[in-house]
Amino acid sequence: MNKKFVIFNLIFNRTLVGLTLMLIYFNLSIAQQNTTIAGVVTEVISGQAVIGTNVILYEDSVFTKPPFRGAATNRFGFYSLPNVPAGEYFLVARSIGYKSSIKKVKAAGENSIRINFEIAEEEVVLPEVVVREKRGSEIAPPISSIDVSPELLKTLPSLTGEVDLFRTLQLLPGIKVATEISTGLYVRGGSPDQTLTLLDGVIVYNPAHMGNFASTFNTEAINDIRLIKGAFPAQYGGRLSSVLDVKLREGTKEQFTGKMGVGLINSNLFVEGPLTDNSTFMFSGRRMYYDVLQGALYKGSILPRYNFFDVNGKISFKINESHWLSVSGLMGEDRLYNSLNAKDIGYDINWGNTTMSLNWTQISNPTLFSNTSLSYTNYDFDVLLEDKSGRASAADFFASTKLQDFLFKRETEFFPIEEHTIRIGTEITLHRFRLVSSDFFLSEIERGSGSGNDQLSLEAVAYASDEWKIIPELSTNIGARLYYFKERKKLSIEPRISLTLALMENVFFKGAYARAHQFLHLIVRNDVSLPTDIWYPSNERIEPARSDQFVGGIESYLFNEVYLFSIEGYYKNMQNLLEYSSAATFSIDTEVEDQLVVGKGEAYGIEIFLQKRAGDLNGWIGYTISWTRRLFDELNRGQIFYPRYDRRHDVSIVLSYSLFNHWNISATWTYGTGQAYTLPTGQYYFNEIGGTSNQNIRFNYLERNAFRLPAYHKLDLSISYKFRWLSSSMNATFGLFNVYNRKNPFAQYISFETNEAGEKIPKLKQLTLFPFMPTLSINFTF
Known part of the structure; x- marks a missing residue:
């Protein structure tokens, strides 16, 4: 490892120890x-x-x-x-x-x-989703931090009949989905790769199934969920925008128990229980078969076909009262492919996640807590796009990405005195990348064929923070994160600071600043609305991306804390962002770096949230107004443009009504400005060399992402009934997805149709995914 990093890390840790000893010294006479x-x-x-x-x-x-x-x-x-x-x-x-x-x-x-x-x-009585627990004279949770209760996600309607984490998060201010086909969360103007997603401390690179109506985490398997929308503390890093930290259940210690659900388009299973007196297990699995239903009910439709499966598992061992071991993992795969009736474009898109982690949790003494982990993650993504238009200039696209991480992590919490909680940690990650990208497809270049470009990179981190309660009404979290990236021999320091001030009873002001770096880049084609994800590392030619975030807001609990009102504003500046150049060729023998251009961006906005937290009728209204802008000298003639996921207005309304303790009726309505995208503004023709009558058609593009898809909006309803049958707890849910059958397009494209004179006339067409659909699911506990 680089000598400068070793020396700096030594100084960093010794300084931290010195500060800790000073804190102890000031209180030593009392503490004895x-x-x-x-x-x-x-x-x-x-x-x-x-x-x-x-x-x-x-x-x-x-x-x-x-x-x-x-x-x-x-x-x-x-x-x-x-x-x-x-x-x-x-x-x-x-x-x-x-x-x-x-x-x-x-x-x-x-x-x-x-x-x-x-x-x-x-x-x-309170089925609240967003839990904020500290009140009054106590300090409220940090700014932009949201804790979500897994047990209370189940009252909201969903396509699969099974309410999911991602579906709920999308209903909160500042969190968006570009289209029904997109995966990942767009948080405060950041792309999905800028959200750090952790499962038991392991990075999951694509944590969502298509359209984000389901995450790869089964709700039944989750113990805790924390979302930080911006300016996150020092223990998190490696991403520019936000953090989603998910912790799996340990498995019940008392008896074997489980749940099973069967629906029209998916089924799920969850089991847990003791293995021995000191060990437990947990397992969950899901399978969606929407493509089978489509084939039976929509035989002549050109709607895309889609299916997925995922499994989560965990085994936990209690060694003694101070030591615990656990092994956990995730596996999931998705496939999106065209209907046999599709004529203009063909596609076959596959992606999958696999993770494994070993965790050792230790209470060294009453003031010292630590967790050590070894983990592995693997992400595969394949995309094949075929142009079936019949144009002489037709172009295909194939890309295959394989990303593997091997991670060692050590984190420690120290409680020297009442007012301070000190956190320190180290992380070492070895990344392995494999990428194939081409404007044609042969079976020899499929995933695992032996071709492609393998790369290795090493990332090392040390961090420290002090959560300091200065006075009962004021607390701060001050910290820093030190990064070393071997490929660029680059050492970076990221300051982090946040504060929470109780202005009066149940009214809090919050503010934060954070700098972050990201060494992995998600690169997508701007001219294709279908997923074309390629992960690529920083190296000698590519600088890590960087962001500076500023957040401030007011949070208030009203009318005996029945209502929560909050308003937050944010500004984020981003440097060293990557996009494909306008002249990118996607040839298999072309270096990826030669196809990319570097630019910068900014995101800013205001989020308003009003939640009713108690009573039979509860829910919330969320509104976001935001701007996300990009500037690349080589793109859009050097002028500012809006990325795809820029959405000016976003509204969510969520209502849940409990009736007679057995019935629950819920509704969600969402609205968002349409996704920005690029369309040609004209076309021109030229004859092929040799004087043949065939004509090539070329499009003329002017401004980047100057067009927008129609506004996205949708109403979902569900009604559920809880009852007992044959000593089992049952839950039957009937839902109406997309009640008024809004055709929300995820893509628009130019297709050529031949008129009576034999001329090819361009016509704008669109692709939609989920029409109006009734759903029925039955879940029972055994």
Whole structure:
């Protein structure tokens, strides 16, 4: 490894240790006679960590005095309350959806006390999706951070009859989908590759099935979900825009249990249970067969055919009260292909994810928590486009990408004194890339054929942050991330800072700044609306992308916290972005770097969110107005243009109504400005050499992405009924997807039709995917 990086990392870690020792020194005289109270909060039946639980220390059992001390559990359910003076206290664990638990604690000057909680679920009237738990004089969650409850996703309508994480996230302000065929999330003007998606700490490069109506994460298999829309803290990096951090369930420790669902276009299975006294397992699988239904009901249709499958699994081992091991993984594949009735264009697009991770979680002492992991991820993407127009100038396109990562990660949380939580960590990633791109297709260049260009790159990271509660009304998170990228021998420092200020009871101001770098680039063809994803690394010729983000906003809880209102504004500046040049040829013997141009961009906007959080009728309204712009000297004659996913206005309305505890009726309506895209403004003809009568047709393009698809809007409805049958819990859901059959195009293209005079006349056509469709699914627990 580069000597400069080793030296810098040594200085970085020693400086961090020095700062930590200073914090300890200032409190040493007190700490010698004080006690640290620490432990883990889990669910009583399943043994799952209850993340984000508030653990609060009171001096009396009736809570007449203000809380003496408090903390929230981390993503593994761990909490720590350092430097508690000698005395008798009452320790309370509280979490939305769970019964509070109270324990009497006597601190008598010993170094530490281990207090674990097992809390039970309770019925709640509030089926809220976005959970923000700290209130009043406590500090609210960081800006742009959203925690989503997996158990409460199931009230919303969906195409498959199974509500999914991505479908819910799209209904929140600042999160968009370009079209029904696009995959990935577009967060605050960032492309899908600019969102870091983690599953148990492992990167998932394409976490969505087509149209984002389903993610590759089965809702039943998820324990915790955290989305950070911008200016994320120092423990996250490698992407410019946002973070989606998903943690899988451990598997219940009490008994074998499971759920099965059967629907018109998909089926799913989830099972979990104990393996031994100290080990558990979890497995889930899904299969969608929409293409089979299409073949039966729409035989003459040109609608695209589509199917997918995915599986998630995890095995967990409890070695003792301070050490845990877990092995988890994901596998999924998608296929989108044209109907046999398609005449103008043919396509066959396949992509798949595979991940594996080994995690070791350790509580070294009551003030020191760590997690170490080894992981592997693999992503494959193949696309074949065929021009069936019959033009003499017809052009095909084939691309195959294979991306593999091998990652070592070590992260530590340290609680030296009450006001500080220090996080430090290191990451080392080895990337392996394989790319084939061509303007023709032969079986010899298919994935795995032995041709293509393999590349290796090494990325190393060290980070540190301090979450500091300055006063009860003000907290900050100050940190930095140090990057070393071997291929460019580049050392980069990324400062991160955020603050939360309680202006008054239940009213908070939040602000943040973050710099981020991205060494992997997702490159897509601007002239094709179908997916043409190619991942490519930074190297000696390609600079890493860079962003600077600024975020500020107000959050308020109104009318006894029944309503939540928030408004946030953001600005993001991006450098070293990549696009295909206008003269790109996609020839198999052409270097990728020669086909690319470098530019910059910016994104800014305002998000407004109003949520009703309690009662039989609840839901929210979200509105976003935003701009995303790009500037490349070699594109669009050096003028600013809007990328595909620029969407000026975005509106989401979500309603859910609970009736008689057994029935639930829900509706979602979404509206968005149409996707920007490029169309020719004219055409010209020329005869082939040799004087034949055949004519070549060439298009004339002027401004890039000057046209827009029609506005996207859609209404979905569902009604579900819970009941018991043969001692099993059942849930039947009937849904109406795209109620008024809005034809939302994901692509428009020029097709040539022959008139009576034998002339080929250009005509604008469009492709749509999901028409009006009733859905029915039945899920039961065993």
